[in-house]
Amino acid sequence: MNNEETEKTDLKAKLLNNFRDFEKNLNGDAAGIIHEKxxxxxxxxxxLGFPVKKLEExxxxxxxxxxxxxxxxxxxxxxxxxxxxxxxxxxxKKENVNLLVFVNGQFERKLSKICSKNDNVxxxxxxxxxxxxxxIIESHFSKYVNYTNSGLTALNTAxxxxxxxxxxxxxxxxxxxxxxxxISDAREEVYFSQLRNLIVAEDNSSVNIAEDYxxxxxxxxxxxxxxxxxxxxxxxxxHYKIQNEGPNAYYTGTTQVHQEKDSRYxxxxxxxxxxxxxxxxxxxxxxxxxxxxxYGLYLLxxxxxxxxxxxxxxxxxxxxxxxxxxxxxxxxxxxxxxxKIMVRPDAQKTNAYQxxxxxxxxxxxxxxxxxxxxxxxDDVKCSHGATSGQLNEDEMFYLQSRGIGxxxxxxxxxxxxxxxxxxxxxxxxxxxxxxIKLEKKLKKGD
Amino acid sequence: xxxxxxxxxxxTSGDYKYGFYTDVEMDIAPKGLNEEIIxxxxxxxxxNEKMLEWRLKAYKIWLEMKEPKxxxxxxxxxxxxxxxxxxxxxxxxxxxxxxxLDPEIKRTYEKLGIPLEEQLILxxxxxxxVMDSVSVATTYKEKLGELGxxxxxxxxxxxxxxxxxxxxxxxxxxQTDNFFAALNSAVFTDxxxxxxxxxxxxxxxxxxxxxxxxxxxxxxxxxxxVADVGSYVSYLEGCTAPMxxxxxxxxxxxxxxxxxxxxxKYSTVQNWYPGDKDxxxxxxNFVTKRGICAGNNSKISWTQVETGxxxxxxxxxVILKGDNSIGEFYSVAxxxxxxxxDTGTKMxxxxxxxxxxxxxxxxxxxxxxxxxxGLVQVSKRAENARNFSQCDSLLMGDKCGAHTxxxxxxxxxxxxxxxxxxxxxxxxxxxxxxxxxxxxxxxxVALIVNGYAKEVLNQLPMEFAVEAQKLLAISLEGSVG
Numbered sequence: 001m002n003n004e005e006t007e008k009t010d011l012k013a014k015l016l017n018n019f020r021d022f023e024k025n026l027n028g029d030a031a032g033i034i035h036e037k038x039x040x041x042x043x044x045x046x047x048l049g050f051p052v053k054k055l056e057e058x059x060x061x062x063x064x065x066x067x068x069x070x071x072x073x074x075x076x077x078x079x080x081x082x083x084x085x086x087x088x089x090x091x092x093k094k095e096n097v098n099l100l101v102f103v104n105g106q107f108e109r110k111l112s113k114i115c116s117k118n119d120n121v122x123x124x125x126x127x128x129x130x131x132x133x134x135x136i137i138e139s140h141f142s143k144y145v146n147y148t149n150s151g152l153t154a155l156n157t158a159x160x161x162x163x164x165x166x167x168x169x170x171x172x173x174x175x176x177x178x179x180x181x182x183i184s185d186a187r188e189e190v191y192f193s194q195l196r197n198l199i200v201a202e203d204n205s206s207v208n209i210a211e212d213y214x215x216x217x218x219x220x221x222x223x224x225x226x227x228x229x230x231x232x233x234x235x236x237x238x239h240y241k242i243q244n245e246g247p248n249a250y251y252t253g254t255t256q257v258h259q260e261k262d263s264r265y266x267x268x269x270x271x272x273x274x275x276x277x278x279x280x281x282x283x284x285x286x287x288x289x290x291x292x293x294x295y296g297l298y299l300l301x302x303x304x305x306x307x308x309x310x311x312x313x314x315x316x317x318x319x320x321x322x323x324x325x326x327x328x329x330x331x332x333x334x335x336x337x338x339x340k341i342m343v344r345p346d347a348q349k350t351n352a353y354q355x356x357x358x359x360x361x362x363x364x365x366x367x368x369x370x371x372x373x374x375x376x377x378d379d380v381k382c383s384h385g386a387t388s389g390q391l392n393e394d395e396m397f398y399l400q401s402r403g404i405g406x407x408x409x410x411x412x413x414x415x416x417x418x419x420x421x422x423x424x425x426x427x428x429x430x431x432x433x434x435x436i437k438l439e440k441k442l443k444k445g446d
Numbered sequence: 447x448x449x450x451x452x453x454x455x456x457x458t459s460g461d462y463k464y465g466f467y468t469d470v471e472m473d474i475a476p477k478g479l480n481e482e483i484i485x486x487x488x489x490x491x492x493x494n495e496k497m498l499e500w501r502l503k504a505y506k507i508w509l510e511m512k513e514p515k516x517x518x519x520x521x522x523x524x525x526x527x528x529x530x531x532x533x534x535x536x537x538x539x540x541x542x543x544x545x546x547l548d549p550e551i552k553r554t555y556e557k558l559g560i561p562l563e564e565q566l567i568l569x570x571x572x573x574x575x576v577m578d579s580v581s582v583a584t585t586y587k588e589k590l591g592e593l594g595x596x597x598x599x600x601x602x603x604x605x606x607x608x609x610x611x612x613x614x615x616x617x618x619x620x621q622t623d624n625f626f627a628a629l630n631s632a633v634f635t636d637x638x639x640x641x642x643x644x645x646x647x648x649x650x651x652x653x654x655x656x657x658x659x660x661x662x663x664x665x666x667x668x669x670x671x672v673a674d675v676g677s678y679v680s681y682l683e684g685c686t687a688p689m690x691x692x693x694x695x696x697x698x699x700x701x702x703x704x705x706x707x708x709x710x711k712y713s714t715v716q717n718w719y720p721g722d723k724d725x726x727x728x729x730x731n732f733v734t735k736r737g738i739c740a741g742n743n744s745k746i747s748w749t750q751v752e753t754g755x756x757x758x759x760x761x762x763x764v765i766l767k768g769d770n771s772i773g774e775f776y777s778v779a780x781x782x783x784x785x786x787x788d789t790g791t792k793m794x795x796x797x798x799x800x801x802x803x804x805x806x807x808x809x810x811x812x813x814x815x816x817x818x819x820g821l822v823q824v825s826k827r828a829e830n831a832r833n834f835s836q837c838d839s840l841l842m843g844d845k846c847g848a849h850t851x852x853x854x855x856x857x858x859x860x861x862x863x864x865x866x867x868x869x870x871x872x873x874x875x876x877x878x879x880x881x882x883x884x885x886x887x888x889x890x891v892a893l894i895v896n897g898y899a900k901e902v903l904n905q906l907p908m909e910f911a912v913e914a915q916k917l918l919a920i921s922l923e924g925s926v927g
Contacts, residue, residue, distance in 0.1 A: 056516070348844070360859035363826075369854040375869050378841035382869040388856045389863070 011067050012049050015192075016042070018073050019158055026161075034160065037142045041157035048151035060336045060368040061307040066250035066276050069220050071192035074104035075159075078191060082216070087111060087181065090214050090244075094429040096176040098123045100164050103183045105193035105223075107162055116176045120169030123178055126196060129165030136167060140200055144228050144284070145256035152252050156194050156226040163196040163225070168205035168235070177208040177427050182225070184249055187217030197227040201235035201263075208238045208427055213273070215246030225253040231263035233287065238426060239267045242434065245274040247302065254280040261287030261316075268295040268424050270434060271306045272441060282311040285319040285347075296325035297421040299441055300333035300365070307336035312354075314347040323354040326421050328414055329365035339384065340372040347377050354384040359391060359417065411442045418442075475532035481505065484632055487532050491601045491635070494608070504621035504631030511625045517788040518817040518849055519757050521730065529695060531633045531666070590648075596641040597652055600668050603639035610641055614672050618701040618736045618765070626697040626732040626759075630666045634699070637668035642677035642708070651907050653682040667698040673708035675741065680711040682910055694719075696755075697732045706741025706768065711749070713906050715914050718754035723812070725784025728756025735762035739771030739797075747774040748791065749905040751914040756785060761819065763792035766800035766828075773802040776902040780918060781814030781846070790820035790837075790851075795828040795861070804835035807899050810846035817849040824861040831861040839869040840898060892918075 019042050026035065050067055051058040072078070080103040087101065100123070101111040107125035114123050122133055129137055147154040164180050182195060201207055215221060223245075231237050237257075245251060251274050257265050271277050283292050298306045312321040327335045341352045358367045371384040391413055399409035418438055425431040475483055484505055488498040513524070590597050596607060604611050621631040642648055673679055696718070702710050712735075721728025731754075737746035748762040764773030775791035793802035802822065810816040816839065824831045839848035850867045872894050880890035895918060896903075903911055903918075 345844070358856070360856065360861070363859055365859060366857045367854065369856075369865075371850075371852060371865070371867070373839075373850040373867060373869055374847070375839065375841065375849065376847040378844045378846070378871045380841075380869060380871075384850070384865075384867050386852070386854060386865040387863060388854065388861060390859055 011071065011192075012045075014071075015155065016046060018075075022075065022159060022161075033138045034141055038158050038160060041142075041147045041154045044147055044154035045151055045158055048149075048154060050151055057309065057338075060334075061276070061278055061305065063250075063252075063276065063278075066222055069190050069222075071222060072189050074106060074191045074193050077189070078104050078106070078185070080104070080106060080108055080185065082108065082111065082183070082185065084111060086216060087183065090181055090183070090212065092179055092210075092429050092433060094177075098176055098178045099181065100125065100178065101181045101183065102163070102195060103185050104191050105162055105195055116174050120172050121174060122165065122167040123174075124165060126163045126165045126198065127161065129167070129198075133165070133167055136200060137165065137198060140198060140228065140230050142228070144230065144258040145226055145254060150254070152224055153226055153254050156196055156224050156254075159194050160196040160226075163198070163227075165197070166199045166207060166209060168201045168207045170202045170204060172202070172205045174205070174207045177210060177430075180209065180211045182211065182213045182223065184213075184215045184221035184223055184245065185217060186215055186219040186221040186246065186248065188219070190220045192222045192224070195223070195225040197225065199227065199229045199237065199239075200232075201230065201237050202232045204234050205232070206236040210240040210242065210427060210430055212242045213245050213251065215249045215273070218246060218248060220248045220250070221245075222250045223253070225251075227253070227255045229255065229257045229265070231257065231259045231265055231290075233260045234262040235260075236264040237266075239265070240425060240427065240430060241267070241269045241279070242430075243269075243271040243273050243277055247273075247275060249274045250276045252278045255282070257281075257283035257292075259283060259285050259287065259290040259292065262289050263287065264291045266293040266295075266424065268297075268421065269308065270297045270421070271308070272299040272437075274304065274306070276305045278307040278309070280309045280311075282313065283321070284313040285316050285321075288316045288318045290316070290319045292319070292321040293424065294321075294323040294325070295421045295424040297418055298325075298327045298329075298335055299418070299438070300328070300335060301330040302333060303331070304333045305336075306334075307338075309338045309340075311340045311342070312352060314341070314343045314350045314352060317346065317348045317350065319347065319350055321352045324421060324424075325356045326418060327356075327358040327367060328361065328418065329358065329367060330361040332362075332364045334366045335368070337367070337369045337386075338372070339370075340374065341382060341384070343375045343377050343380050343382065345376045348379040350377065350380040350382065352380070352382045356384075356386045357417075358388040359414070360388060361390075411439070414442050415439060474530055477530050478527040479505075479529070479531055479633065483531050487633060487635060490532065491604065493601075493604055496612070497604055500616070500621075501632050504628050505633075507621050508625065508628035508632055511628055513625050517759050517819070518815065518851075519759060519786040519788050521757055521786075524695060524730070526629075532635055593646050593649070594643040595646060595648055596639065598639055600634070600637040600639050600670070603670075607639070607641070610672065611639070611670070614670055614701070614703055615668075616701075618703060618738045619699050619734050624734060627699050627734040630668060630697045630699045630734070634666040634668035637670070637698070639669075640671040640679060640681065642673045642679045644674045645676040646674075647677065648679040651680050651682050653684070665694070665696045665698070667696075669698070669700040671701070671710055671712070672703045673705060673710050673744075675705045676707040678709045680713070680907060682713050682715075682907060684715040684717075684910065695730045695732070698734070700733070700735040700762075702737030702746055704737065704739050704741065704744035704746050704771075707743045708741065709745040709747075710737060711747045712737070712762070713910055714748075714750040714752075715906075715910055715917065716750065716752045716754050716758075717917055719756075720754050720783065720785045721756040723783045725756065728785075729754065731755040731758045731760065733760040735760065736765070737763070737773075738765040739768045739773065739800075741771075742768040742797070743770045744768050745772040745774070747776070747905070749776045749902065750778070750789075751902070751906070751910075751917065752777070752779040752787060752789060753917050755787075758785075758787040758789055760789045761791055763794070764802065765794045765796065766802065767796045769797040770799045771797055772800070775802075775804045775806070776905045777806045778809070778899045778902045778914075778918070779806070779816055779818075780809040781811070781816045783812040783814060785812075785814040787815070788817040788819055790818045792821040793823070793833060795822075795824045795831040795833070798827075798829045799831075800828060801832045802834075804833070804837070805901055806835075806837040807902055808837070808839040808848055809842070809895065809898075810839065810848050811842040813845045815847045815849070817851060818867075819851040821853040821855070822863060822865070823855045824858050824863065826857045828858050829860050831858065831863075833861070833863045835865040837867045838898070839867070840895070841869065841871045
């Protein structure tokens with residue numbers, strides 16, 4: 001125990017040291033609102049540190065194994081040498097896609113490709129955005145996510161400087177999706193990378209964004225991201241997060257959504273790679289008549305551990321939220337689902353639904369599910385459901401009696417089960433890619 | 447709308463019907479808690495040294511513990527040194543019949559509308575009446591004695607059946623379990639003890655009527671029920687308390703042990719003083735209730751109707767250790783005005799083919815907060831475990847809150863676990879349907895709430911079902927959302 005604690009403190013101390021160097025190298029950036037927030041955030045990280053299991057929010061997820069490695073800081077010690085050939089398998093087969101590539105938290109201009117360009121739209125890296133859209137970034141940065149109660153968010157905020165920045169001006173319907181490819185290069189060293197993303201959708205605009213995570217190499221890696229999404233009146237944001245990382249990758253990330261009147265937000269999170277994954281997805285309904293969808297699929301095997309925390313915060317009346325998370329757990333894997341719906345006083349006429357289903361395939365898999373409702377208004381319709389079980393024997397029998405082999409029947413049923421989530425993806429080429437991968441994964445499980 | 451508000455005010459401003467105070471000559475310990483007080487309690491109870499040691503050990507554990515802060519309830523900090531830990535109605539000799547009972551106490555029961563005699567004759571219930579901390583009357587003992595059933599107060603059991611007490615006391619809720627259980631273990635003054643021998647089906651509903659009486663006296667009850675192989679018992683617990691301005695602390699511990707093929711049914715109707723409409727006064731109810739299905743094919747069923755207390759913190763749980771054992775939890779929790787309730791259950795599946803069922807119905811009105819908090823745990827070896835949970839909340843008024851915090855920890859793939867929860871108010875269309883057919887608003891609400899809670903009320907024994915229905919109706923009349 002003592003040993004673990006010191007190791008943890010080691011990483012913390014190292015990061016605190018890194019911050020001093022980081023500050024020195026900022027040059028002109030060291031002035032301004034963003035840096036004020038960074039300095040404030042590092043103080044919170046110093047007090048909060050990395051989350052421990054004692055915290056209710058981290059009851060089932062132990063980060064200790066992820067923190068014991070000696071991580072290097074990619075900002076100082078990494079220069080990417082990835083070529084187009086290295087990433088070709090990760091690309092979406094569609095012509096008009098805005099591609100942003102980040103390797104170990106750094107922007108790869110060479111590999112990226114932007115096709116949506118006009119005065120009212122910006123798609124690019126955070127640092128480039130700071131050059132041309134500083135006012136906009138400063139007016140939204142760290143306004144929605146709360147770093148005073150989360151060590152990881154504080155850490156991310158302290159080092160915020162690179163990530164993606166997407167801006168859709170008034171009335172801009174960006175038809176070309178944004179594909180954010182986040183790669184951990186773990187071929188030679190063990191890196192601790194961070195990404196800070198900001199997505200701003202102005203009045204009546206819309207944008208589709210896919211965050212896609214991959215690992216190259218089989219060394220350990222740690223990625224800590226924060227994505228802030230601001231949806232102005234009547235805007236629509238579709239957001240996908242696909243976690244394909246390697247078996248030695250650790251990932252923690254928070255997505256914080258802020259929704260104004262009549263806005264629509266949809267998120268689909270698919271987790272099937274990585275050793276330990278923790279996703280926090282929070283949406284605050286600041287305006288009336290907003291709509292929000294959370295979909296999630298976790299398909300786990302080996303010793304994988306995936307923790308999904310979601311929070312739908314109904315602050316205003318007449319909002320709608322719907323959530324569906326499904327899990328398939330094999331081998332020694334562990335799944336955690338914690339879904340919270342909060343209906344604040346005065347948020348009347350709220351409709352909020354939540355459902356979490358789990359299939360445990362192996363004897364050694366574990367699921368911890370905690371769907372929560374906190375309701376302070378009376379004229380609401382809220383429900384949640386959670387189930388855990390096995391494949392239905394009757395359904396298996398039905399398929400087998402029609403000449404479908406046991407293994408095929410199993411794959412078919414699991415595929416159908418997962419489809420409820422996959423069908424929420426409206427970005428056709430991405431969906432196709434995922435369907436192919438899902439089929440492969442399910443067959444491999446045999 | 448104006449009409450609704452009027453009715454709502456009429457109901458919520460109604461005084462607590464059972465608030466009165468009986469002056470019985472009390473035998474009271476000084477305020478505060480220390481080893482001396484515990485020694486005094488032990489001495490007063492004529493306990494042996496072992497028991498005193500057990501209490502002191504619990505006290506030491508308690509000193510190290512911190513009051514839990516995780517429940518979704520808020521109250522000013524309790525000063526444990528301002529509480530009187532022992533108060534007994536003075537009586538010198540043992541009572542042979544009810545006629546020897548203090549007439550003051552008798553009158554208290556009559557005011558409550560549960561005359562002891564009538565209970566005995568009409569309902570055929572043996573009542574172990576608890577006035578504050580000491581049992582003052584135990585009836586029907588002889589009839590039960592013929593069957594070998596032991597039904598007595600805890601202090602008698604410690605004296606007369608030390609071997610049973612030693613074997614089972616603290617076996618389900620150890621002293622280290624939680625802050626309030628440790629406190630209870632140190633200072634508990636009395637409670638009920640039931641032992642049902644092998645193969646005996648207890649012919650009547652056993653019942654204890656609790657009363658909290660003396661000012662500033664915390665009530666620390668300890669109940670232990672042991673059902674031996676193949677036996678059956680149904681136990682009732684019901685409470686009302688007099689009106690008092692200062693908050694009263696109640697930290698009871700109930701332990702149930704069901705051996706092979708045994709069944710225990712434990713029903714509670716709780717109607718302690720909830721405080722006035724501004725939240726002043728009222729009982730703090732911090733209870734630890736747990737049962738263990740120790741043998742195969744055993745069953746434990748908890749049923750509760752909670753309408754009183756300023757704060758309720760209570761999670762009747764079942765440890766399903768034996769194969770094929772069954773745990774059940776049926777609950778109606780109603781909060782009004784400033785009441786706060788954080789209640790639910792824990793079902794721990796350990797044996798094979800275990801089943802559990804949770805039905806929780808929360809009703810919040812006024813400015814109250816009502817939370818369900820439950821845990822369903824399926825351990826690795828619990829093959830074919832089956833759980834069904836349903837927790838519904840009904841909201842009346844826009845100032846109240848309803849919350850659900852269900853936890854699931856499933857470590858076995860043959861487990862089949864289902865949970866569903868809904869929150870809503872009484873639909874306007876339903877109200878309209880009733881009104882249209884000449885049913886007044888108030889009657890319609892009573893009808894709907896009764897229907898809503900029926901699934902739980904049906905689980906109560908007859909005598910209690912009537913009382914519970916009345917309680918719900920009184921508390922909810924006119925609370926149209």
